[in-house]
Amino acid sequence: MAEHRYDPVTGQYTTGHSWDGIEELYTPLPRWWVITLVISFIIAIIYAALYPGWPTTRFAFAGLLGWTSAGQLAEEQAEARSEQAHWRNQIAAKSVSEIEQSDELRTFAITGGRALFNQNCAACHGSGAGGQQGQFPSLIDDDWLWGGKIDDVYQTIAHGIRNEDPESRQSEMPAFAEMLSPEEIAAVAEYVATLSDASKADSRKALPGAEVFANNCAGCHGENGEGMREMGAPRLADQIWLYGDGKDAVARQVAHPRMGMMPAWKPRLGDDAVKMLAVYVHSLGGGEK
Amino acid sequence: MHTQVPTALQTAQTRALRTGTPHAASGKFRLTKTALTSFLLGLYFITPWLRWTRAGESAQAVIVDIPARRFYLFGMEFWPPDLPLLLGLLIFSAATLFFVTAYFGRVWCGFTCPQTVWTDLFFGVDRRIDQRFGRDSALGQAIKSALHMLIAVLTAFTFTGYFIDITHLGGQLATGIAPAAAYVSLGVLTFTTYVFAAHTRENICLHMCPWPRFQSALLDSETLVVTYQSWRGDPRARARVPLRPDLLDIGNDGPPAAHSYLAGSDAYRGDCVDCGRCVSSCPTRIDIRDGLQLGCIGCGLCIDACNTVMDRLDRPHGLIKLGTEMPAEPSMATAKRTRPRILRIKPMMFASVMLVSGSAMAVALANRSNVDASLEHQRQPPFVKMSDGSIRNDYALRFTHRGDDIASVAVTVEGLPGAAVRLSTSDEPSPAFICNRRSLSERVMVTVPMHSAPQGRVPVTVVLTERTTNAPLARLETYFWGPGGAQ
Numbered sequence: 001m002a003e004h005r006y007d008p009v010t011g012q013y014t015t016g017h018s019w020d021g022i023e024e025l026y027t028p029l030p031r032w033w034v035i036t037l038v039i040s041f042i043i044a045i046i047y048a049a050l051y052p053g054w055p056t057t058r059f060a061f062a063g064l065l066g067w068t069s070a071g072q073l074a075e076e077q078a079e080a081r082s083e084q085a086h087w088r089n090q091i092a093a094k095s096v097s098e099i100e101q102s103d104e105l106r107t108f109a110i111t112g113g114r115a116l117f118n119q120n121c122a123a124c125h126g127s128g129a130g131g132q133q134g135q136f137p138s139l140i141d142d143d144w145l146w147g148g149k150i151d152d153v154y155q156t157i158a159h160g161i162r163n164e165d166p167e168s169r170q171s172e173m174p175a176f177a178e179m180l181s182p183e184e185i186a187a188v189a190e191y192v193a194t195l196s197d198a199s200k201a202d203s204r205k206a207l208p209g210a211e212v213f214a215n216n217c218a219g220c221h222g223e224n225g226e227g228m229r230e231m232g233a234p235r236l237a238d239q240i241w242l243y244g245d246g247k248d249a250v251a252r253q254v255a256h257p258r259m260g261m262m263p264a265w266k267p268r269l270g271d272d273a274v275k276m277l278a279v280y281v282h283s284l285g286g287g288e289k
Numbered sequence: 290m291h292t293q294v295p296t297a298l299q300t301a302q303t304r305a306l307r308t309g310t311p312h313a314a315s316g317k318f319r320l321t322k323t324a325l326t327s328f329l330l331g332l333y334f335i336t337p338w339l340r341w342t343r344a345g346e347s348a349q350a351v352i353v354d355i356p357a358r359r360f361y362l363f364g365m366e367f368w369p370p371d372l373p374l375l376l377g378l379l380i381f382s383a384a385t386l387f388f389v390t391a392y393f394g395r396v397w398c399g400f401t402c403p404q405t406v407w408t409d410l411f412f413g414v415d416r417r418i419d420q421r422f423g424r425d426s427a428l429g430q431a432i433k434s435a436l437h438m439l440i441a442v443l444t445a446f447t448f449t450g451y452f453i454d455i456t457h458l459g460g461q462l463a464t465g466i467a468p469a470a471a472y473v474s475l476g477v478l479t480f481t482t483y484v485f486a487a488h489t490r491e492n493i494c495l496h497m498c499p500w501p502r503f504q505s506a507l508l509d510s511e512t513l514v515v516t517y518q519s520w521r522g523d524p525r526a527r528a529r530v531p532l533r534p535d536l537l538d539i540g541n542d543g544p545p546a547a548h549s550y551l552a553g554s555d556a557y558r559g560d561c562v563d564c565g566r567c568v569s570s571c572p573t574r575i576d577i578r579d580g581l582q583l584g585c586i587g588c589g590l591c592i593d594a595c596n597t598v599m600d601r602l603d604r605p606h607g608l609i610k611l612g613t614e615m616p617a618e619p620s621m622a623t624a625k626r627t628r629p630r631i632l633r634i635k636p637m638m639f640a641s642v643m644l645v646s647g648s649a650m651a652v653a654l655a656n657r658s659n660v661d662a663s664l665e666h667q668r669q670p671p672f673v674k675m676s677d678g679s680i681r682n683d684y685a686l687r688f689t690h691r692g693d694d695i696a697s698v699a700v701t702v703e704g705l706p707g708a709a710v711r712l713s714t715s716d717e718p719s720p721a722f723i724c725n726r727r728s729l730s731e732r733v734m735v736t737v738p739m740h741s742a743p744q745g746r747v748p749v750t751v752v753l754t755e756r757t758t759n760a761p762l763a764r765l766e767t768y769f770w771g772p773g774g775a776q
Binding site: 126127128130131138140141142143196235238239240283284285286 | 667668669670673674675676677678681683711713714732734739
């Protein structure tokens with residue numbers, strides 16, 4: 001081992017090594033730095049042992065703690081659920097109208113329902129529940145295809161419309177293109193287009209479409225176009241036209257009807273979530289008492 | 290020659306310097322400091338225990354309720370929107386601090402800074418233990434440490450008690466149901482109090498605190514600071530050296546006019562006998578005779594110590610005194626300065642900042658509204674068409690109020706003929722909502738008939754009034770969107 005030699009020029013010691021007369025100053029790494037490095041090595045080894053991170057061709061080492069990110073998510077979700085259990089249990093035990101009566105439960109249901117709505121319903125009905133003209137009905141107006149009372153809304157969300165669920169809302173409007181002549185369709189469309197105008201209540205009776213309507217449409221849509229909610233037959237005597245207003249739009253709908261469908265949400269989200277959604281939708285301004 | 294005989298201080302400096310606790314001084318500065326320390330500690334420790342009847346229930350008079358975001362100060366209640374008031378208070382406090390400093394030097398440091406107050410408390414504890422058990426007693430040291438820790442824990446507990454009802458805090462902490470933040474606060478405050486007041490002490494002032502660093506920017510030549518009157522004290526020597534004859538007939542206010550300074554004489558001494566009392570009683574261990582310096586916190590304990598010695602020597606007080614800064618080379622002219630002027634530019638500027646920020650804060654406090662309301666148009670969709678063709682716009686209303694005097698609020702709309710207002714939780718024809726909660730959000734629905742619906746966007750005002758007294762609460766500017774127009 002070479003000896004450290006004092007170098008008077010720099011005032012430091014040398015390593016004592018000499019190559020062709022060239023010497024190196026002895027400037028070791030600071031002690032604290034070396035200790036830190038060693039500690040971080042130790043931490044890295046412990047970490048690698050505790051957590052997953054060593055893949056092989058056939059399996060991956062799972063780590064001594066058995067930690068997974070999915071497991072952590074499940075844990076946190078379970079924790080969140082247990083924190084909500086007090087409210088969730090009450091929601092599960094009570095009917096939707098009872099939930100609405102209770103100030104506390106109502107607030108909880110509306111808050112939870114808003115989150116659920118944005119995740120599950122907003123894709124079709126819009127984030128503000130305003131629907132989409134020609135596609136999906138607005139949930140904030142006062143026109144309801146299947147009923148706007150809280151129990152009706154709950155039923156519709158839980159079981160959906162025109163799907164495989166045995167309790168889903170079912171109905172079908174026939175395609176009148178096969179039953180009526182084009183002239184009759186044009187006539188009934190003209191008649192239907194006047195239904196929402198009260199000032200034409202008398203004059204419309206003379207229209208040629210009146211008889212066609214009475215024979216073919218009134219059974220479901222009502223004699224005066226008031227609609228029938230049991231059938232999901234929309235009210236025609238109002239200003240809200242999901243598939244477009246005016247003669248042409250109505251004629252298209254008569255000839256080749258479009259009918260919405262909606263999945264059943266109870267199997268997907270659970271009963272308490274559907275209840276919260278119902279309370280939320282019912283609070284949006286169109287809810288009927 | 291007398292200079293070869295070491296003075297008391299020189300003797301002390303050759304040995305190890307004294308340990309942490311400075312010598313006790315007695316006099317009017319010590320009295321003032323004791324009174325202020327007691328008052329401030331009492332204020333700190335007693336305030337959280339005061340009760341106040343709030344909403345019919347006994348509650349803590351002064352408390353910061355972090356989960357609810359409320360600050361209660363006796364009958365007053367502050368909400369997050371009141372934060373600008375805090376800004377005003379801070380500006381006012383800073384200006385006051387500068388103002389006082391410009392006149393009296395660092396009295397904040399010397400008397401009221403928490404570091405000073407707690408350090409003084411710990412010094413007091415140490416002195417009593419030292420008197421009782423002796424400076425080197427192991428038992429005494431152990432008792433000291435225990436008492437330091439006890440005070441630190443009590444300090445931390447009291448601090449936490451400003452955020453969680455202190456009457457329940459002890460039980461909550463003991464049973465483990467207190468919030469995690471309470472334990473953290475208890476731990477951190479115990480640690481900082483123990484370390485800062487029991488161990489680092491004056492080193493905080495000397496090495497950590499930024500405040501002394503700009504004292505020279507705040508002081509002027511007429512600021513009253515603790516000064517050693519070198520015209521009178523020098524040359525320093527032991528008491529047996531004869532006193533300068535010119536000092537025999539001085540008063541407290543300076544040298545008499547017909548007076549000559551015997552500079553450079555070794556045969557006589559000034560009034561300073563270099564006993565070192567001013568140094569040993571100094572909480573920051575400085576020698577004030579070196580002149581104004583960063584380490585001087587302006588507490589005046591050296592003045593008390595020196596005056597005691599002057600009494601013993603039968604000499605007038607004021608060798609060290611609260612005076613204007615002395616120049617390095619004392620002369621009769623500067624020593625016999627007239628009293629400092631009151632009206633000086635620097636403190637007056639600070640005073641004007643105090644006046645502006647203080648009055649702005651007072652006006653803001655007086656005009657503080659008890660109501661906080663906001664209205665947000667629900668733009669998705671911009672409007673809703675109803676069955677009868679009428680057009681509805683929805684708004685999210687957030688409403689909070691501080692007082693207990695509002696029972697019911699009526700919501701009406703101005704600027705929109707034929708508009709009807711409905712609330713999602715109420716079926717009443719005249720829209721109103723009951724404020725049984727002090728903070729609520731509500732969906733407000735404004736409907737106009739088909740034929741009076743506006744084209745595009747029009748500005749409207751939603752007005753909130755107290756329902757029984759008709760007192761206006763808030764006017765919220767928003768808009769109403771009708772069909773047609775640019776969407």
